[in-house]
Amino acid sequence: MKWSRLPLGPIQTNCYVLSEKDGTCLIIDPGDEGIKLNNWLKEKKLTPIAILLTHAHFDHIGAVDFIRDSFKIPVYLHKRESKWLNDPSLNGSQNFMMIQPMRVKAADQLIEKEELLTIGAFQFQVLETPGHSPGSVSFYFENDKLVLSGDALFQGSIGRTDLAGGDGKQLIKSIHDKLLTLPEDTLVLSGHGPETIIEDEMNSNPFLNGF
Template identity: 35%
Template structure:
């Protein structure tokens, strides 16, 4: 993609737990990736249609229930491939259990088509996957350097960090991921969090009460 061509970016809350779903589209090829379709597949499809985009990859920051609830329906409707880091396979394999635990209706989701790797280039050639474990063992962030855009999932929030008291979470690991992988990126970057408002990376580096650079 031409670096001078601005990405199409659309972020909106979906599902019962209001996970932030993000569409990243190439305005030239009209191909797109969808990150964390946590519900409301018809809304996601409508947003794609509004932008004239065709989704080719459905990628997940991690495999907690609120980030996948529309993945199966979205794959069925679009034929896009599902992507996840292999270290979260145990969570993906237990999605039904997660839903039952949180009282959320379970919609079956097929197995991921591909495992994400650290520093892997994403579809559309517009970004890279960063392995940022801690919230879960397979947590990923997605970095779009030309757009100065970071999708951090539940690793980093505005003045907060992801909880580590769920399956496979680890406090020391999430701190290391934030300091060594996220805080080394462009501090002018906009951070899309897993829930709630965007933030600016430099603001978190200086003001996040849990992890400072």
């Protein structure tokens, strides 16, 4: 499996495209610039088969409808945020002056629990990692030694918890219980900024020291 990072939108949210040899791919958090993303996929001759959302904040969902409609593919989101896509007060778009309030159509598949999911040739574990938002999840690809952590864990930092449903203690617990327990060489693909590895965050992330 290959992965690509495309920073999109006004705050450069990382959209990830995971692809297999047959050209099928998963799109994680298509935050904005749907035309740009669509053109990139066509240029790379990739065929999306699903959109996965780590959570439903506006900067992670802005291109969802465009890409979903372009390729006729399902969107996966945790059930705790099932109403957020169409609610600007919950997805945060009404508070961001650079964009219009955002309303996205409902998810096609709701994630209800931690489980092993298979979509096409892709198999991965859903990890519930709330704290940044109530329905935040991470996607762990054990065979490829990588986890997509959304806005839970960053290189040298963690997600903010001052938005709707945020909980700082819960976020720290999620990181320690679900992410730092992964193999230390696991690659972390975050919602913003560069990639990191679990070992580095265990040893040097200042927000996690002392726990």
